Amino acid sequence: MVGSSKVGRIVMSAAVQHLTPVTLELGGKCPIVLDSLSWSWEREVAVNRILVTKFGFCAGQACIGIDYAIVEKKFASNLVELMKIMMKKMFGENPRESNSIARIINKHHFLRLKNLLNDPLVKTSIVHGGSMDEDNLFIEPTILLDPPLQSAVMTEEIFGPILPIITLDKIEDSICFINSRPRPLAIYVFTKNEALKRRMVSETSSGSLVFNDAVIQFAADNLPFGGVGESGFGKYHGKFSFDTFSHYKAVAKRSFLTDFWFRFPPWNNYKLLLLDCALNLDYFGLLLVILGLKRSRKGFNIN
Numbered sequence: 001m002v003g004s005s006k007v008g009r010i011v012m013s014a015a016v017q018h019l020t021p022v023t024l025e026l027g028g029k030c031p032i033v034l035d036s037l038s039w040s041w042e043r044e045v046a047v048n049r050i051l052v053t054k055f056g057f058c059a060g061q062a063c064i065g066i067d068y069a070i071v072e073k074k075f076a077s078n079l080v081e082l083m084k085i086m087m088k089k090m091f092g093e094n095p096r097e098s099n100s101i102a103r104i105i106n107k108h109h110f111l112r113l114k115n116l117l118n119d120p121l122v123k124t125s126i127v128h129g130g131s132m133d134e135d136n137l138f139i140e141p142t143i144l145l146d147p148p149l150q151s152a153v154m155t156e157e158i159f160g161p162i163l164p165i166i167t168l169d170k171i172e173d174s175i176c177f178i179n180s181r182p183r184p185l186a187i188y189v190f191t192k193n194e195a196l197k198r199r200m201v202s203e204t205s206s207g208s209l210v211f212n213d214a215v216i217q218f219a220a221d222n223l224p225f226g227g228v229g230e231s232g233f234g235k236y237h238g239k240f241s242f243d244t245f246s247h248y249k250a251v252a253k254r255s256f257l258t259d260f261w262f263r264f265p266p267w268n269n270y271k272l273l274l275l276d277c278a279l280n281l282d283y284f285g286l287l288l289v290i291l292g293l294k295r296s297r298k299g300f301n302i303n
Contacts, residue, residue, distance in 0.1 A: 031070055069164070188210050277289060
């Protein structure tokens, strides 16, 4: 989240001083991946869920809120038009008069968001919204289409009602795009493609991964919540919170009846070969050594 690096330094400093276990959630740029869904109904459901998550909840001022969207180029123009229609249904002709959009938390963050949009290269990418009311800390829900990837709006966490849309040739390319950037707190994937789902699970790294919705993972106490890498570490929620701040002490027991004689000096190559097999849980190799059928491994030679 905004300012999380300063908070992180304070928390970690206190934790190190007192040797206190911590879990740290930092937020980050959480993407959505929107596949070109075949049915118009599915597209409307997906867009509804995206818009309410991005603009309806705290005007995007949430650590697990959507930061940017990834879609295929061929679907981008249809998506923008559909978003315009659905936003009008949600927020009316004049979103400023709506009671359904939060204001920016303070003037400092308003000006930060204003600067993101006032970047000349970013300003040309605005395809919807962009109006601002500094006195009332209001920023209209704003959609950007392919802003420069090196611009601040695509390198810093937005934490506001600005939604960049990044277009790619194939939706599968979103995996490489996400992996080229810091690991996010959450990834939201809207698709019915089972192969894409499997790849998202196995080939991306994030605090959480949600299919066909957004933010709902936060409400599920039976799911761990937390970041990974740049988006934090540790996890909490329900029993996971208890586990995070609990120490699992390892307890091992042995009897006095048996022992592995080859673990004790004086060493020789035969003992080392037996020990090597035992430490690698190579029970078959251990048997072969005892039977004299295996005479060397990893540089050990039998005298």
